[in-house]
Amino acid sequence: MTIKEPVEDFATDWDHTDPRWVRDPYPIWATLRETCPVAHTDRYGGGWFPTTHEMVSSIANDTEHFTSRMVVVTNNKFPPNFIPAPMGGAPPITSDPPFHAIARRLILPAFAPGPVNALEPQIRSLCRKHLDAMAGHEFVDAGTGYAQFIPPGVIAQMLGFPAEDEDIFREIVHFILDLVDLAPEERGEMSEPTLNYFSNQIDDHLANPRDDLTSYLLNVEVGGKKLAREHVTGTIVLILVAGIDTTWSAIGAALWHLAQHPSDLARLVSEPELMPLAVEEFLRFYAPVTMARLVNDDYEFFGCPMKKDDWVLLGFPAANRDPEVFERADTFIIDREVNRHAAFGLGIHRCVGSNLARLELRVALEEFIVRFPTFTLANDADVTWAPGQVRGPRQIPIRVLS
Amino acid sequence: MKVRIDPDICQGQGRCFSIAPGLFGFDELGNGVVIGDGTLQADTLALAQLAQANCPEHAIFIEE
Ligand code: HEM
Numbered sequence: 351m352t353i354k355e356p357v358e359d360f361a362t363d364w365d366h367t368d369p370r371w372v373r374d375p376y377p378i379w380a381t382l383r384e385t386c387p388v389a390h391t392d393r394y395g396g397g398w399f400p401t402t403h404e405m406v407s408s409i410a411n412d413t414e415h416f417t418s419r420m421v422v423v424t425n426n427k428f429p430p431n432f433i434p435a436p437m438g439g440a441p442p443i444t445s446d447p448p449f450h451a452i453a454r455r456l457i458l459p460a461f462a463p464g465p466v467n468a469l470e471p472q473i474r475s476l477c478r479k480h481l482d483a484m485a486g487h488e489f490v491d492a493g494t495g496y497a498q499f500i501p502p503g504v505i506a507q508m509l510g511f512p513a514e515d516e517d518i519f520r521e522i523v524h525f526i527l528d529l530v531d532l533a534p535e536e537r538g539e540m541s542e543p544t545l546n547y548f549s550n551q552i553d554d555h556l557a558n559p560r561d562d563l564t565s566y567l568l569n570v571e572v573g574g575k576k577l578a579r580e581h582v583t584g585t586i587v588l589i590l591v592a593g594i595d596t597t598w599s600a601i602g603a604a605l606w607h608l609a610q611h612p613s614d615l616a617r618l619v620s621e622p623e624l625m626p627l628a629v630e631e632f633l634r635f636y637a638p639v640t641m642a643r644l645v646n647d648d649y650e651f652f653g654c655p656m657k658k659d660d661w662v663l664l665g666f667p668a669a670n671r672d673p674e675v676f677e678r679a680d681t682f683i684i685d686r687e688v689n690r691h692a693a694f695g696l697g698i699h700r701c702v703g704s705n706l707a708r709l710e711l712r713v714a715l716e717e718f719i720v721r722f723p724t725f726t727l728a729n730d731a732d733v734t735w736a737p738g739q740v741r742g743p744r745q746i747p748i749r750v751l752s
Numbered sequence: 753m754k755v756r757i758d759p760d761i762c763q764g765q766g767r768c769f770s771i772a773p774g775l776f777g778f779d780e781l782g783n784g785v786v787i788g789d790g791t792l793q794a795d796t797l798a799l800a801q802l803a804q805a806n807c808p809e810h811a812i813f814i815e816e
Contacts, residue, residue, distance in 0.1 A: 359805075372760065398787035455781065456784055458764070458781040459780050459781060459782075462764075462778060462779075462780060462781060462784060463766065463769070463778050464778075464791070526774075626770060630767075630806075687802065688802070688805045688806060689806060689810050690805065690806055690807065691808065692808055694765060696763075696808055696809065697763060698763065700763035700764060700765055700809075701772075702764055703765075704765065705766055705782060708770075
């Protein structure tokens with residue numbers, strides 16, 4: 351990996367992998383919003399970072415000037431095995447209209463509230479299993495011992511992949527989302543084993559079809575034709591990557607917050623009916639997912655001369671802290687009633703997994719605080735945060751008080 | 753007063769049917785739908801307004 355110059359001025363040289371941004375991006379974003387409000391960088395081949403809710407919303411809703419062909423900022427806008435728009439490498443997230451609607455519609459029913467809510471008992475028992483393993487210890491890790499285990503188990507089951515492959519899933523996610531600084535050649539080489547893993551799973555499902563999302567995608571027909579194999583692979587990779595460290599980050603951030611805010615923890619324990627409001631506020635305040643777009647053609651946006659193929663970092667988490675839209679935006683209010691947050695995106699790419707993510711977050715928190723009604727952060731200096739566009743705490747050392 | 757969801761704006765964010773399950777449901781794609789004809793009483797008006805204030809897509813309309 352190349353050693354990078356530290357950032358001196360985020361307004362003209364932003365880098366979302368800079369250690370200060372990774373640790374605590376909110377003051378950086380607040381300053382940019384007040385003084386800039388669209389930051390620029392020459393890193394990653396050039397890109398912009400708009401910081402207001404209005405701008406984020408208008409980009410998310412403008413698929414004419416901004417393409418979703420690439421949604422993760424890396425040094426490589428045109429990888430060798432690249433599949434162009436309108437499908438892109440991971441439909442529907444990398445797709446543009448009109449193909450996007452087709453690819454999205456295929457997977458929406460599986461993630462609608464009906465089928466998702468039916469998963470609640472399993473999610474609950476998965477949480478209890480991991481809490482049982484933590485029982486009796488005064489010091490536990492709410493990240494590596496708990497949060498990271500919940501989403502992969504659910505996704506493995508939906509896709510019909512072996513549950514014991516969880517470590518492989520986390521490696522894949524780490525490669526795609528965290529290691530964005532690799533040189534283009536390094537990224538190319540590393541995706542081989544990843545692609546092989548999915549290829550083997552697909553072959554296995556072709557040979558032994560079963561009742562899961564993978565077999566469904568292999569069999570479903572659009573206009574009388576089955577999907578291209580690369581479409582199936584792309585969607586499966588997407589579901590796995592989008593479904594794992596996003597929700598893991600959300601669960602982790604919520605537990606990290608509760609470990610430092612005993613009054614919020616006490617209220618949730620004594621007023622469990624607050625949980626739905628609390629979940630939305632956790633999602634607003636610690637929104638884990640930042641997306642990206644590429645500029646389709648030269649375009650002036652709020653006075654900024656954007657050039658074809660410039661990156662645009664689409665900061666839903668930054669939009670969620672905009673004081674124009676949220677009262678006391680930088681204050682966590684556990685029973686905030688009006689909370690029009692954008693944690694799951696805005697417009698046609700709204701997170702397909704949002705019902706599932708909310709369910710996992712709620713159940714994981716409910717089970718954790720029933721088991722451990724009081725706990726505190728053992729040492730904030732040991733908390734590590736995932737870099738890149740999905741941000742959340744990884745190590746969360748906790749001291750259980752009761 | 754009546755509440756309606758504009759299906760061209762709704763993206764299935766799911767806030768309305770969580771906040772006011774008596775007023776809103778969802779279709780097989782997970783998009784929000786109004787239950788019944790959307791007529792609001794004094795007590796349901798406030799709930800509909802709360803759902804409206806939480807809709808990230810501004811897809812909920814309350815009209816005479
Ligand atoms: C707290 C957890 C999660 C957060 C914050 C989150 C956030 C997001 C955001 C912001 C987008 C919009 C992408 C864009 O505009 O380019 C998105 C898209 C997506 N998410 Fe999630 N996500 C979460 C969990 C999940 C889960 C659990 C799944 C599925 C298993 C999932 C599947 C997807 C898919 C398939 C898309 C693409 C939708 C499209 O392009 O039409 N996500 N997510």
